[in-house]
Amino acid sequence: MANEILEDQIGGEYKYGFVTDIEADNAPKGLNEDIIRFISKKKNEPEWMLEYRLKAFRYWLTLEEPRWAHVSYTKPNFQDIIYYSAPKPKVQLNSLDEVDPELLKTFEKLGISIEEQKRLSGVESRIAVDIVMDSVSVKTTFKETLSEKGIIFCSFGEAVQEHPELIKKYMGSVVPYTDNFYAALNSAVFTDGSFCYIPKGVRCPMELSTYFRINASGTGQFERTLIIADEGGYVSYLEGCTAPMRDENQLHAAVVEIVTHKNAEVKYSTVQNWYPGDKEGKGGIFNFVTKRGICLEDNSKISWTQVETGSAVTWKYPSVILKGDNSVGEFYSVAVTNNYQQADTGTKMMHLGKNTRSTIISKGISAGFSNNSYRGLVRIAKGASNARNFSQCDSLLMGDKCGAHTFPYIEIKDKSAVVEHEATTSKIGEDQLFYCKQRGIDNEKAIGLIVNGYCKEVLNKLPMEFAVEAQKLLAVSLEGSVG
Amino acid sequence: MLSIKNLHASIGGKEILKGIYLEVKAGEVHAIMGPNGSGKSTLSAVLAGREDYEVTEGSITFNGKNLLELSPEDRAREGIFLAFQYPIEIPGVSNVNFLKTALNEIRAYKGLEPMEAKDFLARLKEKQKLVELDGKLANRSVNEGFSGGEKKRNEIFQMAMLDPCLAILDETDSGLDIDALRIVAGGVNKLKSKDNATIVITHYQRLLDYIVPDVVHVLFNGKIVKSGPKELALELEEKGYDFIKEEVGA
Numbered sequence: 046m047a048n049e050i051l052e053d054q055i056g057g058e059y060k061y062g063f064v065t066d067i068e069a070d071n072a073p074k075g076l077n078e079d080i081i082r083f084i085s086k087k088k089n090e091p092e093w094m095l096e097y098r099l100k101a102f103r104y105w106l107t108l109e110e111p112r113w114a115h116v117s118y119t120k121p122n123f124q125d126i127i128y129y130s131a132p133k134p135k136v137q138l139n140s141l142d143e144v145d146p147e148l149l150k151t152f153e154k155l156g157i158s159i160e161e162q163k164r165l166s167g168v169e170s171r172i173a174v175d176i177v178m179d180s181v182s183v184k185t186t187f188k189e190t191l192s193e194k195g196i197i198f199c200s201f202g203e204a205v206q207e208h209p210e211l212i213k214k215y216m217g218s219v220v221p222y223t224d225n226f227y228a229a230l231n232s233a234v235f236t237d238g239s240f241c242y243i244p245k246g247v248r249c250p251m252e253l254s255t256y257f258r259i260n261a262s263g264t265g266q267f268e269r270t271l272i273i274a275d276e277g278g279y280v281s282y283l284e285g286c287t288a289p290m291r292d293e294n295q296l297h298a299a300v301v302e303i304v305t306h307k308n309a310e311v312k313y314s315t316v317q318n319w320y321p322g323d324k325e326g327k328g329g330i331f332n333f334v335t336k337r338g339i340c341l342e343d344n345s346k347i348s349w350t351q352v353e354t355g356s357a358v359t360w361k362y363p364s365v366i367l368k369g370d371n372s373v374g375e376f377y378s379v380a381v382t383n384n385y386q387q388a389d390t391g392t393k394m395m396h397l398g399k400n401t402r403s404t405i406i407s408k409g410i411s412a413g414f415s416n417n418s419y420r421g422l423v424r425i426a427k428g429a430s431n432a433r434n435f436s437q438c439d440s441l442l443m444g445d446k447c448g449a450h451t452f453p454y455i456e457i458k459d460k461s462a463v464v465e466h467e468a469t470t471s472k473i474g475e476d477q478l479f480y481c482k483q484r485g486i487d488n489e490k491a492i493g494l495i496v497n498g499y500c501k502e503v504l505n506k507l508p509m510e511f512a513v514e515a516q517k518l519l520a521v522s523l524e525g526s527v528g
Numbered sequence: 529m530l531s532i533k534n535l536h537a538s539i540g541g542k543e544i545l546k547g548i549y550l551e552v553k554a555g556e557v558h559a560i561m562g563p564n565g566s567g568k569s570t571l572s573a574v575l576a577g578r579e580d581y582e583v584t585e586g587s588i589t590f591n592g593k594n595l596l597e598l599s600p601e602d603r604a605r606e607g608i609f610l611a612f613q614y615p616i617e618i619p620g621v622s623n624v625n626f627l628k629t630a631l632n633e634i635r636a637y638k639g640l641e642p643m644e645a646k647d648f649l650a651r652l653k654e655k656q657k658l659v660e661l662d663g664k665l666a667n668r669s670v671n672e673g674f675s676g677g678e679k680k681r682n683e684i685f686q687m688a689m690l691d692p693c694l695a696i697l698d699e700t701d702s703g704l705d706i707d708a709l710r711i712v713a714g715g716v717n718k719l720k721s722k723d724n725a726t727i728v729i730t731h732y733q734r735l736l737d738y739i740v741p742d743v744v745h746v747l748f749n750g751k752i753v754k755s756g757p758k759e760l761a762l763e764l765e766e767k768g769y770d771f772i773k774e775e776v777g778a
């Protein structure tokens with residue numbers, strides 16, 4: 046009976062599956078040095094940037110695609126991807142009136158009303174948004190307001206032009222192009238992304254946010270994000286992702302780097318809702334992302350919070366290198382897989398400094414025929430005295446055709462370390478559902494309640510606006526998927 | 529209010545209820561007693577709409593509606609409340625949030641707007657007192673880490689909040705010490721009115737010292753074999769269920 050309900054109702058609808066009809070300026074399909082030169086030229090890049098790309102590309106050619114993750118999929122044909130796609134016409138936009146109305150409609154559908162944000166100016170909870178569509182950043186809001194405080198928040202491409210010294214200093218310092226297959230690919234072909242610099246002693250007065258959108262067909266999205274918080278700086282950064290519904294698998298291979306200096310803090314929150322494919326597992330985004338931060342100096346803190354509901358295949362491990370003494374790394378994650386989605390996600394906490402602390406809270410939810418894996422590494426280096434880690438990895442199963450897996454790795458080289466690991470696996474019980482129903486709450490609402498309760502510790506870490514969105518998203522992603 | 533006629537129900541092909549007849553009117557308290565395995569909990573589960581049980585014959589009418597056609601949540605919204613023998617834990621969901629959702633779902637079913645926050649809070653406070661429930665419990669996750677007694681008290685608290693038309697208490701006395709029993713029974717008595725009814729399912733006469741029934745039914749082997757005034761409970765307590773077995777020639 047349980048399975049009848051399951052099969053009957055599986056799958057909420059993906060509401061971001063629209064395609065915006067915007068003329069795009071595309072590169073030809075395929076990948077070679079000429080394409081890289083094309084991208085670099087399109088972006089009017091200095092010679093050093095092109096050199097970096099080419100080095101990364103040549104290195105990438107020597108690599109094999111990684112196969113260790115607990116996922117299975119058809120290897121992307123890297124010669125069948127368009128590596129550069131820009132909504133036309135690409136002109137410098139000064140006001141909204143100059144923006145393609147189709148593009149504005151897209152933003153509206155995504156729930157990002159720039160107009161509204163403008164109106165909200167002067168209100169406390171403002172969010173500055175950078176929107177990256179396909180390959181380029183199309184609009185950054187609140188740039189002027191932020192620059193008064195010395196905060197730089199712009200597209201990555203713009204930062205290459207305007208702040209080359211910062212890019213040269215930090216790009217690749219946390220995730221070098223030699224890091225892994227997809228990081229190397231990204232370093233070769235990345236087209237845009239967001240850049241953020243918080244100067245000494247500045248607390249960013251608003252949430253900074255980037256929305257990534259893959260729109261054009263046959264394209265991959267390869268963006269880079271680089272966030273630097275200088276001494277005593279603080280920023281809370283949000284990232285949202287959506288894509289149209291397409292039968293093909295599209296590739297998203299991003300790199301995110303975070304650097305915190307002394308006493309600085311960066312909080313990075315993601316609500317990842319790339320198109321997950323249809324109920325039969327056709328289409329959807331391959332999400333192969335390298336995210337890493339380094340607490341470069343003492344007393345700094347990096348916190349990753351992610352709610353992962355989308356993508357056909359996810360391969361992502363937001364990590365923290367705890368280099369400075371007393372630095373803190375946190376990872377809070379909710380990963381939901383439904384239908385035929387596969388996720389292999391987790392984190393790495395590398396303790397190098399003394400008295401460093403890390404916390405990992407991972408909540409996996411599997412439904413349908415999906416597979417959901419937590420993979421995490423806690424490494425305490427020699428000399429990282431009094432390092433502490435607490436890990437909690439919970440899995441929730443819905444129905445009996447899905448899988449949950451946990452791969453925790455712990456490497457301790459210092460005797461004074463204290464590492465705790467807790468893991469649980471549970472099933473949404475018929476008993477829990479019946480209990481809710483007996484109180485007048487229907488199946489759908491009951492699942493929402495139970496799942497949100499289960500994820501509470503993580504959802505509490507999200508900024509208010511995001512938490513509400515994430516709660517709704519969880520309910521939609523799992524609609525009717527319980528028996 | 530409730531009319532059960534010739535109710536047969538089975539689970540996994542095994543017949544548990546073998547022709548139950550029961551009439552409950554507004555303002556009444558009915559006790560259903562019986563030995564282990566007689567079908568008491570099955571009856572409460574079938575009334576609440578638990579899908580594991582298959583009703584093979586008979587009818588249940590509740591306030592003029594065919595109950596068997598309603599989903600479990602709609603039965604709850606129509607005013608049926610089951611106090612669970614083993615209340616379920618829902619980690620991370622606060623009691624308050626749970627009750628607010630339940631209350632507003634029931635209101636929506638009746639075409640009412642969600643309850644104002646301040647009215648809800650006032651009600652919360654008032655009903656907490658009724659079952660002497662610690663305010664902290666209301667903010668904790670539903671039944672998580674509650675003691676056995678706290679869980680049962682929480683059931684009655686929920687019942688008070690949702691104000692049902694027909695409450696079914698499934699072995700609410702099991703696992704309660706005498707003080708908790710007094711509090712729980714006191715709560716039930718205070719909630720009694722001429723418009724609602726209660727079915728108390730129990731093994732022991734003990735609870736019926738506190739919640740005095742109008743009618744006592746003895747359930748045996750899937751049938752109500754004897755009904756009588758409250759004194760029947762005392763007789764059962766004294767003689768054990770064997771005398772019933774002898775009477776029905778089992």
